[in-house]
Amino acid sequence: MSVFNTIAQKVAEYLHENHAFELESQKIQLDATRKEFVGDYTLIVFPFVKPMRTSPEKAGEAIGEYLKNTVSEIESYNVIKGFLNLTFNSIYWSELVEEKLSDSGWLEPRTSGDLVLVEYSSPNTNKPLHLGHLRNNFLGHSVSLIKEFAGNDVVKTQIINDRGVHICKSMLAWKRFGNEETPETSGLKGDKLVGKYYVIFDQELKKEVAMLVASGMDEEVAKKEASIMKDVQEMLVKWENGDEEVLSLWNKMNAWVYSGFDKTYNRMGVSFDKLYYESKTYSKGKQIALDGLTKGLFYTKDDGSVWCNLDSAGMDNKLLVRGDGTTVYMTQDIGTAVQRFEDFPKMTQVVYTVGDEQDYHFKVLFKILENLGYSWAHNCQHLSYGMVDLPSGKMKSREGTVVDADDLMEDVVRAACESSEEKGKLDDMSSEEQNKLFEMLGIGALKFFLLRVDPKKRMLFDPEESVSLNGDTGPFVQYTYARCKAVLRKAGEFTFTGITEIVEKERLLARTLAAFRLEMDDAANGMNPSAIANYCLDLAKAYNQFYQAVNILNSNAEERSFRLGLTHLTAETIKKSLDLLGVQVPDRM
RNA sequence: GGCCCAAUAGCUCAACCGGAUAGAGCAGCUGCCUUCUAAGCAGCAGGUUUCAGGUUCGAGUCCUGAUUGGGUCACCA
Numbered sequence: 117m118s119v120f121n122t123i124a125q126k127v128a129e130y131l132h133e134n135h136a137f138e139l140e141s142q143k144i145q146l147d148a149t150r151k152e153f154v155g156d157y158t159l160i161v162f163p164f165v166k167p168m169r170t171s172p173e174k175a176g177e178a179i180g181e182y183l184k185n186t187v188s189e190i191e192s193y194n195v196i197k198g199f200l201n202l203t204f205n206s207i208y209w210s211e212l213v214e215e216k217l218s219d220s221g222w223l224e225p226r227t228s229g230d231l232v233l234v235e236y237s238s239p240n241t242n243k244p245l246h247l248g249h250l251r252n253n254f255l256g257h258s259v260s261l262i263k264e265f266a267g268n269d270v271v272k273t274q275i276i277n278d279r280g281v282h283i284c285k286s287m288l289a290w291k292r293f294g295n296e297e298t299p300e301t302s303g304l305k306g307d308k309l310v311g312k313y314y315v316i317f318d319q320e321l322k323k324e325v326a327m328l329v330a331s332g333m334d335e336e337v338a339k340k341e342a343s344i345m346k347d348v349q350e351m352l353v354k355w356e357n358g359d360e361e362v363l364s365l366w367n368k369m370n371a372w373v374y375s376g377f378d379k380t381y382n383r384m385g386v387s388f389d390k391l392y393y394e395s396k397t398y399s400k401g402k403q404i405a406l407d408g409l410t411k412g413l414f415y416t417k418d419d420g421s422v423w424c425n426l427d428s429a430g431m432d433n434k435l436l437v438r439g440d441g442t443t444v445y446m447t448q449d450i451g452t453a454v455q456r457f458e459d460f461p462k463m464t465q466v467v468y469t470v471g472d473e474q475d476y477h478f479k480v481l482f483k484i485l486e487n488l489g490y491s492w493a494h495n496c497q498h499l500s501y502g503m504v505d506l507p508s509g510k511m512k513s514r515e516g517t518v519v520d521a522d523d524l525m526e527d528v529v530r531a532a533c534e535s536s537e538e539k540g541k542l543d544d545m546s547s548e549e550q551n552k553l554f555e556m557l558g559i560g561a562l563k564f565f566l567l568r569v570d571p572k573k574r575m576l577f578d579p580e581e582s583v584s585l586n587g588d589t590g591p592f593v594q595y596t597y598a599r600c601k602a603v604l605r606k607a608g609e610f611t612f613t614g615i616t617e618i619v620e621k622e623r624l625l626a627r628t629l630a631a632f633r634l635e636m637d638d639a640a641n642g643m644n645p646s647a648i649a650n651y652c653l654d655l656a657k658a659y660n661q662f663y664q665a666v667n668i669l670n671s672n673a674e675e676r677s678f679r680l681g682l683t684h685l686t687a688e689t690i691k692k693s694l695d696l697l698g699v700q701v702p703d704r705m
Numbered sequence: 706g707g708c709c710c711a712a713u714a715g716c717u718c719a720a721c722c723g724g725a726u727a728g729a730g731c732a733g734c735u736g737c738c739u740u741c742u743a744a745g746c747a748g749c750a751g752g753u754u755u756c757a758g759g760u761u762c763g764a765g766u767c768c769u770g771a772u773u774g775g776g777u778c779a780c781c782a
Contacts, residue, residue, distance in 0.1 A: 150725070160724060162762065172762080198762080199725060240782075277782065394782095421780070430708090431778095438780045445782050475709065476777055502711090503775085539744070557744090569718065572710085574775075576717065578731095585744050587730040588718080595744045603741050638721070650719065653729080664737095664746045683741095705744075 119189050119208065120146055120157075127159070130182045137167035148627060154194055155201025156627055159183075162198040172198030206618045209626045213681045217612055222633060223692050226267035231462050234260045234499075236469035237274040237386070241373045242282045243311040245380050247519040247577060248471070251504050251566045254698060256469035257386040258567060258645040259499065261696045266640035271460065272389045275452050278370055279395040284351040286310050287365050288344070289317035299372055305379060305522070306372030320344055356442075383525055385559065385698050392455065394448050401451025402443045405436040408488060429483050449481050450488075457492050465495050467643065472500040472572070499643055502574030504566075519577070529558030531583035532591070536705070553702050557591050558583075560699040564590025567697050568649040588653050590699055593690060596656035597701040600687035603668055607680050615678040621662040622682060628658040629685050636696070645697055652693045659686045 124144040131137040145163075149155035161176045168175045176195035183202065184190050191205035216222060236256020239245060245253075260270045290297070290313040299306045321344055328338035339345065354362045381387065405422050408414045414424050419439035426433055436447050457463060468478060478498035485493035506519065533554040536542055542550055565582045569575040585591040618626070631651070639647040659682075668679040691701050 145722080145724080147721080147724085150728095152726075158725085162724075165762075197725065280782075282782080419780090435780055440780085442780085444780065448782090472710075473776055474782090477782095479709095500710095535744075541742075541744095573718090574711075578717070581717070581731070584731080587744095589730085589744085591744060592730095595742080599742055599745080601742095606741060634721095642721095646719090647721090650729090653719095657729085660745055661747095663741080664743095667741070669741045704742080 119187070119204070122187055122189075123159070123183060123202075126183055126186050127164075127179060130179060131164060131167065134178075135167050135169075137164070139164075148631070149201050151624070153196065153199075153201055154203065156204045156623065157202050159200040159202065160198060161200050165198065176200040206616055207614075209618055209623065210614045210616075210678065212630060213626060213678065213685065214612055214614060216629070216685055217681050220688070223688060225265045228267035230268050230464045231271070231460055232263050232268040233271045233273055233456060233460060233463055233466040234263065234469065235273050235275060235467065236260075237381075237388075238277065238470070239274075239377065240277045240282060241310070241370055242286045242314045244305075244307045245377065245521040247504050247506075247521065247524060250384070250521055250524070250562070251501060251575075252469055252471070253381075253384055253386045254563050254566050255499070255501055255571055255645065256467075258648075258697050259467065259469070259643045261698065262636070262640050262643070262645065262648070265636060265696055268465075270389075271463075272387065273392060273456075274388055275392045275394060275397070277394050279355070279398065281348060281352055282314070283366065283369075284348045284355065285317040286314040287362070287369055288348050288351055289313040289320065290369065291365065293320075299375070305376040306374070307376030307380070308522075309376075310369050310373050317344070317348075380521055380525075383555075383559070384521070385563075385700075390459075392452055394452070397451040397455050398443050398448040399451070400455055401447035401449070402437055402441075404450055404454060404488065405443075405447055408436075413487060424484050424487065426480065426483060426487075431480055431483065434480055434484065446477070446481060446484070449477075450484060453481070453485060453496065454490070457490070463492070463495065465497060467497050467499050469499045469501070472502055472574075474498075475500055499571070501571040504575055504577045507576065507578055519579075524579075525559060525562065527579070528562045528583050529554050532557035532561065532585065535585050541705070553705060556700045556702055557585065557594060557705065560590040560594055560694075561585060562590075563697060563699050564593070564649060567645045568653075570646045571644060590694075591705075593652045593656045593694060594699070594701055595705060596659050597687055597690045597694075598703060598705045599663065600659065600683045600690070601703045603683050604680065604687065607669060607676075610677055610680045612681050613674055613677045615674050618678070619666065621658075621665040622678070625658045625662045625682055625686065628655050629682070629689055632689050632693070636693075639696075648693050648696055652690060652697075655686065655689060655693070659683075 123146065127144055128139045131139050145160040147158050147160070149158045159179065161172055161179060164179070165172050165175050168178070170178075173195055176198060180193035180195055180200050180202070184193055189204050189208040190202050192203045194201050234256055236259075237249060237253050239249060257272070260272045264270045290310075293316055294313060297309065299309050302309055304312065321339075321342055324342040324344055325335065325338045328342065329335050333341065351362055355366060405414065408424075409416065409422055414422050414436065416422055417439075421435060421439045422437035424434045424436055434446055435444055436450075437443055453466070456466060470478065475498065478496075478500075482493055482496050482498075485496065533550075536550070536554060536557070542553070545553070561584075562582060566575075566577075568588070635647060635651040639645060662682065666675075666679060668683060669676065671679065694701055
């Protein structure tokens with residue numbers, strides 16, 4: 117039994133025996149003591165003041181005295197107002213360190229076996245990935261890792277939006293203006309090449325619209341009447357009808373995009389276990405909509421379009437199939453959801469990592485699935501995250517203010533390289549090793565920067581701050597790891613002997629190490645990597661303070677072994693925590 | 706306009722179920738490398754937690770209302 121359970125039990129026992137008061141265990145609130153006070157953990161006694169019929173101070177004194185006499189780990193206590201600060205003895209901390217050193221079970225994932233599917237990324241295939249995708253991917257990937265550590269079997273997935281008018285736009289522009297250009301002949305990454313033709317289409321359309329407007333046509337009408345637009349519509353129909361020429365072009369250009377995306381994902385360090393393609397799930401969604409119609413769950417309008425009535429849920433009615441028989445986003449999402457639960461019948465949760473501008477969309481989706489009678493509808497969850505803003509304002513692709521994912525990664529890695537060279541600590545390292553390190557630091561900085569903020573909150577992306585390696589950053593934590601490893605290298609083998617007297621900074625560090633599992637569980641429950649990022653910062657700070665306050669290698673044998681033990685545990689804890697964020701650690705930097 | 710979300714130091718972010726004197730980092734100022742990695746540490750300065758009420762022993766946190774900003778209400782995805 118943990119000492120915390122013991123304390124809770126003793127408090128309940130005390131109240132029962134002396135005041136005939138039965139305490140619900142959740143009423144026991146034991147927090148880490150704030151650093152301006154003496155103590156390790158603080159018991160809040162306010163809830164017991166009333167049944168004890170005394171002042172908060174006296175209640176604290178009485179309980180403190182009782183705990184000190186009955187819980188062997190407690191060395192002393194002090195009471196300030198209604199706060200009872202408990203100090204654990206050195207033996208407790210020494211044994212805690214010893215236990216963690218001898219059994220690394222605390223680094224192992226839990227086991228529950230529940231199957232969870234996490235969706236993230238889900239890009240369009242007509243433009244390259246950008247900053248917004250980075251937050252999405254890092255978040256989704258990290259949540260997958262966190263859930264695995266919490267014991268789940270995780271399937272990482274995405275739905276690739278590979279059909280529709282937008283794809284045809286790139287295809288048409290390439291066909292018309294591309295001169296058979298390929299990634300090989302142009303030297304462009306596949307996704308960049310296709311994105312280029314998407315832009316060209318837009319430019320050509322604008323030109324034509326301008327001409328039509330000049331000849332007296334209304335602008336809105338011109339957009340629909342432009343011949344290039346009509347050609348795109350015609351291409352879409354051909355695609356839906358399985359026209360061979362269109363399909364082969366579609367396959368060719370999609371392959372370019374996928375190979376481009378793969379390079380980007382690879383550098384980002386994210387991966388997927390199973391892919392879903394909209395081109396394969398939209399017809400399933402349509403079938404479900406039509407079945408729902410015959411079952412009387414949906415209704416039709418005069419033009420033959422199919423709708424879902426959501427009045428009872430207080431939501432707007434939702435279109436599922438257009439009058440012309442084509443489907444919309446919602447229909448595809450229904451098809452995809454059903455497909456997934458057919459593929460993984462044992463799935464207990466599916467997590468959609470999608471921006472908060474789609475909060476309403478998912479509310480509607482889950483409601484429709486419920487109305488369709490799927491018992492698993494309540495297992496669906498929208499992991500909603502806020503938009504990434506730039507100092508210049510919102511990212512808008514039409515205005516050229518998007519931050520390209522590849523460019524950004526290149527920038528942060530270069531910044532890491534420049535900073536490292538300035539410091540000149542790596543002169544004996546091969547250039548291959550150096551490049552590996554710069555990659556680790558740059559990408560680590562970027563991930564940490566994006567994951568540090570509570571996902572639910574909208575955040576500001578300052579490019580200058582993102583390449584900074586000082587302060588509350590990924591490289592600061594990585595540096596602390598490298599520092600630990602340097603100490604351990606110099607120390608060589610050591611055997612832990614235990615300690616009888618511990619100093620304040622050791623106590624603080626040990627306490628931070630002890631909180632590891634609790635922090636990871638919180639992060640898993642809240643699907644919140646930022647909790648882990650902030651824990652990493654706390655731990656790194658605690659270690660650096662400890663490092664500057666005491667001498668590790670040149671202290672007496674007992675102190676040396678304890679401090680090396682703390683150093684070893686710090687390194688392992690940082691490594692595991694950063695690992696759950698998808699950030700790697702260097703042995704030196 | 707209806708609904709949803711946010712607002713904390715000059716800037717970017719913390720603050721677990723309501724708990725002590727609201728914490729970090731950046732930017733500014735002061736110190737600390739002949740000793741284990743100074744990408745670090747110690748310190749100074751910086752706050753009416755947007756505003757007005759309410760509940761409570763106790764409110765940045767919960768409730769009501771307002772202000773400001775954002776999102777959404779598509780036969781776009």
